[in-house]
Amino acid sequence: MASISEMSFWQRIIFLLQQYGSSYLKGAGTTLVIALVSTFIGCLIGFAVGIVQTIPLDPKRDSKVKRLLIQLSKILLKAYVELFRGTPMIVQAVFIYYGAAQVFDIHLGMWQSAFLVVSINTGAYMAESVRGGIISVDPGQMEGAKAIGMTHFQAMVNVILPQAFRNIIPQIGNNFIINIKDTSVLSIISIVDLFFVHKSVAGAYYTYFESATIVMAIYLTMTLIASKLLNLWERYLDGNDNYELVDKMDIGNQMHSAGRSAVR
Amino acid sequence: MSEKERILEITHLVKSFGSHEVLKDIHFSVDQGDVISIIGASGSGKSTLLRCINLLETPTSGSILYHGKDITDAKMNIYAYREKVGMVFQNFNLFHNLTVLDNCMVGPIKVKKKKKEEARELAMTFLHKVDMEQFINAKPRQLSGGQQQRVAIARALAMEPEILLFDEPTSALDPQMVGEVLNVMTTLAEEGMTMLIVTHEMAFARDVSSHVVFMADGVIEEEGSSEEVFGNPQKEKTKDFLSRFRNL
Ligand SMILES: Nc1ncnc2c1ncn2[C@@H]1O[C@H](COP(=O)(O)OP(=O)(O)OP(=O)(O)O)[C@@H](O)[C@H]1O
Ligand SMILES: [Mg+2]
Numbered sequence: 001m002a003s004i005s006e007m008s009f010w011q012r013i014i015f016l017l018q019q020y021g022s023s024y025l026k027g028a029g030t031t032l033v034i035a036l037v038s039t040f041i042g043c044l045i046g047f048a049v050g051i052v053q054t055i056p057l058d059p060k061r062d063s064k065v066k067r068l069l070i071q072l073s074k075i076l077l078k079a080y081v082e083l084f085r086g087t088p089m090i091v092q093a094v095f096i097y098y099g100a101a102q103v104f105d106i107h108l109g110m111w112q113s114a115f116l117v118v119s120i121n122t123g124a125y126m127a128e129s130v131r132g133g134i135i136s137v138d139p140g141q142m143e144g145a146k147a148i149g150m151t152h153f154q155a156m157v158n159v160i161l162p163q164a165f166r167n168i169i170p171q172i173g174n175n176f177i178i179n180i181k182d183t184s185v186l187s188i189i190s191i192v193d194l195f196f197v198h199k200s201v202a203g204a205y206y207t208y209f210e211s212a213t214i215v216m217a218i219y220l221t222m223t224l225i226a227s228k229l230l231n232l233w234e235r236y237l238d239g240n241d242n243y244e245l246v247d248k249m250d251i252g253n254q255m256h257s258a259g260r261s262a263v264r
Numbered sequence: 265m266s267e268k269e270r271i272l273e274i275t276h277l278v279k280s281f282g283s284h285e286v287l288k289d290i291h292f293s294v295d296q297g298d299v300i301s302i303i304g305a306s307g308s309g310k311s312t313l314l315r316c317i318n319l320l321e322t323p324t325s326g327s328i329l330y331h332g333k334d335i336t337d338a339k340m341n342i343y344a345y346r347e348k349v350g351m352v353f354q355n356f357n358l359f360h361n362l363t364v365l366d367n368c369m370v371g372p373i374k375v376k377k378k379k380k381e382e383a384r385e386l387a388m389t390f391l392h393k394v395d396m397e398q399f400i401n402a403k404p405r406q407l408s409g410g411q412q413q414r415v416a417i418a419r420a421l422a423m424e425p426e427i428l429l430f431d432e433p434t435s436a437l438d439p440q441m442v443g444e445v446l447n448v449m450t451t452l453a454e455e456g457m458t459m460l461i462v463t464h465e466m467a468f469a470r471d472v473s474s475h476v477v478f479m480a481d482g483v484i485e486e487e488g489s490s491e492e493v494f495g496n497p498q499k500e501k502t503k504d505f506l507s508r509f510r511n512l
Contacts, residue, residue, distance in 0.1 A: 060322055060338050143320055144357030144416075148371035148423050149347035158370055162361040243363075243402040263366045263373050263380070 004205050012210045020201050027197035028218050034186070034193065035179035038118035042179075043172055045119065046126020047161075049077045053127070054134045056152060077127070084124035090185040093117045097189040110189045118183060122175050129171040133164035158263075166237055173230035177223045194218060268295040270331075271427055271458060272317065277326035279309075279316055286312045288482040290326070294427060294460060299453045301469035301490075302462045304479035305505060310462040313479070314429045317460070318349045347375055350420030354432040356412040358404040364391065364415050365400035368422045376423065383422075390418040394448050410441025417448055427458040434465060466509040470494045478502045 007015060017024075053074055057067050084092065097113040100106040108116065137160050145155035184195035194215055202211040270293060277290040286309045294300060302310050315321040317328060319335065319342050327334045335345050359367050368387035372378040378386070391397040394414035404412055413433055420428055430449070434442040446468050453459060453472050463469055469476060469490070476493040478486045478501075486493060486502045497503045 058322075061342070138357075138360075140353060140355050140357040141359055144353065144359065144419075146320060147318060147346060147349075147351035147353075147357075148419065149343045149345075149375040150371070151343055154374050158374060159359045159361065166361075243399070243406060245398045246400055262362065263370050263383075 004207070009210065012207055013214060016201060016205075016207060016210055016214060020197070023197045023201065024194065024214060024218060027192060027194035028222065030191065031180060031183050031193040031195075032222060034114055034118055034183045034191070035176060038115055038183075039122055039172065039176045039179050041115070041119040042122025042126050042175065045123025046130045049081065049123065049127035050130025050134055050164075051156065051161075052077060053131050080120075081124045081127050084121050085128075088185075089117060089121050089182055090188055092121060093186055093189050110191055113189055114183070114186050114191050117186070118179055122179060125175055126168075126171070129168045130164060133168040133171075134160055136167055137163045169230065169234050169237070173227060176230070177226055180222050180226065181219060268297055270295050273329040273332075274317070275327050275329070277313075277316060277328065278324045279312055279321060280324045286482050287316065287323075290482075290484060292477060292484060292487065294458060296426075296458055297456050298475055299457075299459045299473045300461065300475045300477060301473040302460065302477045302479060303464070303466070303469055303505070304485075308479040309482040310479055311431050314351070314431050314460065314462055318346055318351050318429060320351075343375070347423055348426045350423055350425035350428040352413070352416050352420055352428065352430045352433050354435050356404070356409070356416045356436075358412055358416055358419070360404050362403075363400065364396060364402050364404070364407070367404070367415060368419045371419065371423050386422045386424070387418070390421040391415070393421070393451075394418045395444075408441060409437045410444045413437065413441075413445045414448055417445075417452075421452075427460065428452070430459065430461040430463070432462050432464065434463070466494075466506070478505065480505070 004012060004015065052070070055070055055074075057070060059067070062070075093113065096117055097108060097110060100108050100113075134156075141159055141163075142155055145159050146152075150158070183191070183193050186193055187196040187199060190196070198211050198215040202208045272294040274290055274292050277287055278285065279287040290313060302313065304310055312321060316323045323336050326336070328336055330345060330348075333340065335342065359370065362370060365384070365387055368391060369380070369383040372383035372386055373380060388397060388400075391400060394417050396411060396414050396418060399407060399411065399415075404415070407415065417428075417433075433449070434445050437445065442465070446465065449459070449461070449468075450472050461469070461473070471490075473490050476487065476490050477484055478493060478497075478499075480501045486497060486499045493502065494506065497506055
């Protein structure tokens with residue numbers, strides 16, 4: 001076999017793929033798993049924070065203790081959002097992986113640290129998106145819900161959040177794509193993601209350019225597929241634009257079958 | 265006639281937004297079967313009065329007695345109260361994530377804890393009443409304003425309320441859709457539904473209501489039977505306001 005320095009660009013790419021193809025794929029898999037799980041957990045965190053941030057306080061009916069607790073949670077959550085949006089994820093990763101052990105004597109594995117960092121980072125971004133999504137639903141619908149006797153939480157669950165969720169799917173997608181790319185910083189805590197594989201392979205043969213080409217192609221493939229799937233999901237959720245008129249003659253007989261209800 | 269049960273009794277009701285006193289010492293009552301129209305110039309406090317009655321706004325002071333119990337008392341269960349007091353809004357305020365049918369079922373199921381089948385029957389009954397049963401599978405944004413408002417009325421009725429509040433239910437509608445909504449309201453009035461209606465439709469107020477309240481600058485300037493207020497208004501402000509609608 002020819003020495004690597006004598007190969008052409010494409011030959012080197014083929015060589016790397018033959019030698020390290022499965023490592024690249026494994027790295028890509030790790031990247032994808034971290035991005036997927038962390039985006040999901042991050043969304044849960046974001047929804048929880050966004051929901052708490054939009055709880056209205058009724059000075060007349062809520063007890064002092066309850067108001068104090070809610071107010072305090074809002075301040076803490078605001079601080080969390082600002083902290084994690086305002087610092088680089090690479091620093092957060094180091095801080096949590098090494099800091100937790102040194103300062104709090106909590107020994108997190110690198111995987112735990114990885115999921116934790118990306119999740120709470122995503123959560124901080126999603127919290128603001130969710131709050132925005134909730135606020136953007138016409139407040140008249142909240143009043144409509146209250147007027148039929150719903151509590152704030154019943155109105156949120158049945159009316160506001162489903163619409164807020166639909167409104168922020170593009171942001172969820174955005175965060176997922178950002179996470180696919182940004183997990184690369186986790187190589188600093190030795191997570192063997194796609195970027196880590198790249199660094200090892202490139203370093204071994206001085207094939208930085210070739211390996212970077214391969215890795216970029218893999219990242220791009222993942223993000224393109226992700227955004228296509230998200231698009232399909234959005235369209236699925238928007239459903240059919242048409243609806244069927246129900247024949248008046250049928251309604252008597254069909255009282256129990258006419259119309260599908262989504263209310264559980 | 266005097267044996268009708270009293271549903272609401274409002275006394276000394278005041279509502280201020282900051283230093284702006286929008287309602288000043290309001291007194292009035294609603295008896296079972298009353299159809300009361302509230303008329304008055306823009307900004308006179310009509311909407312604020314309705315919103316105070318179902319506690320979408322918190323009254324600054326005064327009391328609102330519902331069957332003798334003061335619902336402004338912090339210990340009252342406002343959710344149970346709101347079940348009994350339906351509201352129809354100028355902008356319909358339907359739930360945009362739900363179909364027409366679900367808009368009318370979600371209240372009975374989630375708030376009144378009714379069985380799904382029972383809720384569906386209730387919803388269908390009232391959607392039939394407002395002539396919208398053909399559209400049960402549609403989403404609100406697929407309907408015209410008049411259709412949306414009729415669904416909103418059915419949604420309120422499906423809660424089987426004791427009294428219905430209407431805040432300018434036809435003001436956001438094109439002229440040709442006003443009639444279809446007013447027809448539904450007229451039918452409800454004839455069937456004995458207790459209603460409190462803020463409206464600029466003077467002909468409707470004159471013909472359908474048993475009682476008319478004229479508001480000006482946050483006070484009830486004049487009230488009486490429809491014949492009294494429209495036929496023989498006593499106060500200058502009332503005459504002045506009604507004169508603008510004389511060409512009806
Ligand atoms: N949330 C609020 N904050 C401050 N001021 C308010 C608020 N809601 C109403 N107002 C003021 O209260 C006054 C009465 O308003 P309201 O909406 O009750 O009038 P209205 O009689 O219903 O008028 P319209 O016929 O135009 O609907 C207005 O001057 C309005 O600016
Ligand atoms: Mg108004």
